[in-house]
Amino acid sequence: MVECKELTLKYKDGHKENLVLDNVDLQIQNGENVVLLGPSGSGKSSLIYLFSGLKKPTSGQILYDGVDIENFNQKQFSDLRRKKFGYIFQMHFLVPYLRVLENVLVGAPKMTAKYKNRAQSLLDELGIGQYSGKRIYELSGGERQRVAIARALVSEPQIIFADEPTASLDHDTAVEILKLLKQFKESTTLMIATHDISILDGDESIVRIEHHKAVREHGKIS
Numbered sequence: 001m002v003e004c005k006e007l008t009l010k011y012k013d014g015h016k017e018n019l020v021l022d023n024v025d026l027q028i029q030n031g032e033n034v035v036l037l038g039p040s041g042s043g044k045s046s047l048i049y050l051f052s053g054l055k056k057p058t059s060g061q062i063l064y065d066g067v068d069i070e071n072f073n074q075k076q077f078s079d080l081r082r083k084k085f086g087y088i089f090q091m092h093f094l095v096p097y098l099r100v101l102e103n104v105l106v107g108a109p110k111m112t113a114k115y116k117n118r119a120q121s122l123l124d125e126l127g128i129g130q131y132s133g134k135r136i137y138e139l140s141g142g143e144r145q146r147v148a149i150a151r152a153l154v155s156e157p158q159i160i161f162a163d164e165p166t167a168s169l170d171h172d173t174a175v176e177i178l179k180l181l182k183q184f185k186e187s188t189t190l191m192i193a194t195h196d197i198s199i200l201d202g203d204e205s206i207v208r209i210e211h212h213k214a215v216r217e218h219g220k221i222s
């Protein structure tokens, strides 16, 4: 399980303080598909960065299986990020001059045959196995986002953080990418930020970020 306790994030803007998250408590069970909904500027990305250790809170804790990430030393923390976390962003941050397979391997903790084979079979499963030797700039937006999914999955992470992973795609491609992500994640926990509820299919756990809090929503979303 991953959780945050009394998590607060403020940004300093000159003399003003901008409160983004105020004493947020949220527990996420292993294997859950959590979707963070909320208007632009509500703090979805911030919450993803905090949970993934890319940003430090102003106060409060992030705990993995009960252990505060603040207690991890540098090596434990980098192992956590490299081996247990996968990241997918709206700007997918693929390396344009590397080949597709090499881009997937950027997410692998080691350059071993095991990971090379896993990278290729993920590309096969995602329907772009035949492009493994192509350069990123030769692919469409949807194909690039599949490469980003393969890169996030190659290390068999425990949790995938996806910040607006479908925002640059047309609706049908966005729906398909979300479906693929859920289909191939195995037992992985998924934490996705989006403002587009039209791509959801109802099996997600909805967490609404509003008024600086994270509120679990039950029942049908609208």
Ligand SMILES: Nc1ncnc2c1ncn2[C@@H]1O[C@H](COP(=O)(O)OP(=O)(O)O)[C@@H](O)[C@H]1O
Residues within 6 Å of the ligand: 011, 012, 018, 020, 038, 039, 040, 041, 042, 043, 044, 045, 046, 047
């Ligand atoms: N690096 C930063 N410095 C100052 N303010 C920031 C920074 N990043 C985000 N913010 C502010 O924090 C608030 C939440 O931003 P963000 O988490 O990106 O929201 P969302 O992803 O829901 O659009 C916004 O008011 C934004 O302007």
Ligand SMILES: [Mg+2]
Residues within 6 Å of the ligand: 044, 045, 046, 163, 164, 193
């Ligand atoms: Mg955002």
